[in-house]
Amino acid sequence: SGFVSEPRNVVRKFLARPQHEGLGAIVRRSIGRFELKYFDPFLALDEFSVTAPAGFPDHPHRGFETVTYMLQGSVTHEDFEGHKGTIHAGDLQWMTAGKGIVHSEMPAAQGTQKGLQLWINLSSKHKMIEPRYQEMLSKDIAEVSKDGIKVRVIAGEALGTKSPIYTRTPTMYLDFTLKPGSHLQQPIPISWNAFVYVIEGEGVFGTSKSLPVAAHHLLLLGSGDGLEAWNKSSKPLRFILVGGEPLGEPLAQWGPFVMNTQEEINQTLEDFDNYANGFEKARHWRSEAAV
Ligand SMILES: Nc1ccc(F)c(C(=O)c2c[nH]c3ncc(Cl)cc23)c1F
Numbered sequence: 001s002g003f004v005s006e007p008r009n010v011v012r013k014f015l016a017r018p019q020h021e022g023l024g025a026i027v028r029r030s031i032g033r034f035e036l037k038y039f040d041p042f043l044a045l046d047e048f049s050v051t052a053p054a055g056f057p058d059h060p061h062r063g064f065e066t067v068t069y070m071l072q073g074s075v076t077h078e079d080f081e082g083h084k085g086t087i088h089a090g091d092l093q094w095m096t097a098g099k100g101i102v103h104s105e106m107p108a109a110q111g112t113q114k115g116l117q118l119w120i121n122l123s124s125k126h127k128m129i130e131p132r133y134q135e136m137l138s139k140d141i142a143e144v145s146k147d148g149i150k151v152r153v154i155a156g157e158a159l160g161t162k163s164p165i166y167t168r169t170p171t172m173y174l175d176f177t178l179k180p181g182s183h184l185q186q187p188i189p190i191s192w193n194a195f196v197y198v199i200e201g202e203g204v205f206g207t208s209k210s211l212p213v214a215a216h217h218l219l220l221l222g223s224g225d226g227l228e229a230w231n232k233s234s235k236p237l238r239f240i241l242v243g244g245e246p247l248g249e250p251l252a253q254w255g256p257f258v259m260n261t262q263e264e265i266n267q268t269l270e271d272f273d274n275y276a277n278g279f280e281k282a283r284h285w286r287s288e289a290a291v
């Protein structure tokens with residue numbers, strides 16, 4: 001894999017514990033919890049688990065992007081513009097909310113649906129852009145294998161393969177599976193903030209002498225030009241490596257509204273209450289899923 005001259009160390013480690021979110025859904029929130037409110041440009045990373053009739057009924061977003069990556073089962077999303085779709089295991093939905101989206105995200109099948117949802121902040125100049133979706137089926141996501149390492153390139157580049165996803169806030173998002181005994185070196189732009197979230201198995205990150213890290217842990221990476229990881233266990237190791245260029249702007253957040261100043265939040269709340277300035281269609285729209 002790529003060459004790393006100054007591997008990033010693990011500077012903080014968090015276990016994401018289950019909490020309630022939405023209507024009866026369970027999320028393991030790592031970024032976005034009180035000890036790690038914001039990791040510029042990332043607002044939240046939720047590992048969600050939802051079984052019908054629970055879900056995430058009608059709710060708004062403004063000022064950032066949500067990236068939903070299904071791990072198991074399927075979720076149907078529909079928004080106030082009539083945009084509707086179902087994402088299945090391995091599929092991706094990159095939603096740029098911009099000036100405003102109202103949508104629902106509900107289980108599309110029986111049983112437990114699992115996935116990851118990452119919230120990426122937008123710069124002040126992009127917060128009020130037209131909403132936009134980039135959706136990819138699992139079969140269309142670039143997948144490359146080499147020396148016991150399989151990577152699905154959600155955004156950015158790995159093992160010489162690039163994703164077609166346009167990342168308005170420059171972002172890399174790589175889904176790695178390492179066979180037992182394999183060793184990864186993945187370059188990361190030195191100015192970017194980066195983290196690892198372990199999905200399955202146990203991995204050694206940073207230096208080969210580090211202690212193994214298990215599933216549901218978030219690792220904040222320090223400075224350097226890349227990540228080194230080892231699978232010293234007897235089972236597959238699966239994790240995501242996410243990095244992004246920090247925005248370096250003030251943050252004013254009220255739940256799903258993410259702006260730069262309190263005044264802009266107040267204006268957003270007014271827009272939402274008055275169905276104005278991007279929320280016009282929220283006046284008469286209810287999702288079919290709405291009970
Ligand atoms: N504001 C706010 C308040 C409550 C919510 F539940 C939500 C929300 O929809 C989600 C929170 N994490 C999630 N992970 C996965 C999926 Cl599919 C949806 C969500 C939200 F946006």
Ligand SMILES: [Fe+3]
Nearest residue numbers: 059061066105
């Ligand atoms: Fe949402």
